């Protein structure tokens with residue numbers, strides 16, 4: 222610790238992937254001259270086609286953000302009653318259920334994957350259950366086969382919050398092809414970004430049309446069919462997306478290096494659990510979560526968090542608190558007995574993972590953590 226000095230410039234937990242400003246101007250030249258700036262304009266259409274190919278899904282429709290993607294999805298599926306979901310996710314997952322008057326029923330998570338525990342789903346199903354809403358946390362795929370089996374058995378819809386799993390592949394197949402719907406967020410903190418934006422992937426073309434109706438005020442063009450909203454992506458955002466899609470692979474390659482430096486150096490520390498995906502999964506490289514098992518490491522997560530901060534490194538206790546601890550949910554019956562989720566949320570810490578983290582920075586971050594080992 223003695224010879225380690227704080228970073229001169231703060232290392233942020235996220236750093237948005239941004240195109241060159243002059244390239245945005247170029248990309249928007251036609252948009253400016255035609256004045257066609259939104260309502261499924263040429264840029265949005267182009268990005269939709271490119272993304273459909275890139276992440277290899279039958280259908281995708283673009284929206285204003287990931288939260289809207291979730292709200293529109295649940296609405297388009299016309300869900301009622303209860304929805305089984307995970308407490309270990311971002312607030313938007315659970316809130317999207319509430320915005321649709323659906324009651325979230327929290328299911329505990331699996332300790333290793335940190336995703337919804339499929340062993341515990343069936344005991345939560347009631348006659349009111351209409352769907353399962355699960356998150357591929359940090360891009361770790363949920364047990365999609367088991368979830369499909371349960372959903373088929375009880376005729377439930379399946380929606381995946383894939384905000385962390387953009388371009389994740391499982392045995393070479395796009396993870397976004399599973400479930401009735403998979404949503405993505407293109408927020409500036411996600412690897413692929415349109416600044417603000419999102420996408421909804423689905424198998425069924427009829428469902429795509431319904432999603433488009435809901436995101437366009439519920440208007441079919443002939444009548445107002447459902448309580449819709451304005452969820453369309455503008456051509457300005459789509460233009461940023463088109464440019465970012467070109468630099469996506471470079472960013473992934475850089476992150477891959479940082480990712481393996483963290484793993485190599487932290488894996489050997491007793492009491493630190495690193496993030497390891499199954500061999501047949503292609504990583505989305507959006508997060509680097511570690512877990513600190515205090516009894517073994519000899520130093521608390523809080524101390525590591527604060528020490529990193531002193532060294533000018535921003536880390537994040539993501540997700541702590543659990544959604545089930547929010548004021549609006551904490552009194553639900555299902556908000557109790559989530560012991561695994563509680564444990565994971567108290568152990569987890571996300572480290573900076575982006576191309577502004579140089580390899581020597583990543584090594585130093587590992588040294589700082591190592592120096593706290595007791």
Ligand SMILES: *Cc1c(COP(=O)(O)O)cnc(C)c1O
Pocket residue numbers: 286287288289310311313314356382384385406407408418419
């Ligand atoms: C980012 C995120 C969202 C919300 O996406 P926005 O584009 O910010 O609205 C939803 N779920 C998860 C798990 C996220 O990480």
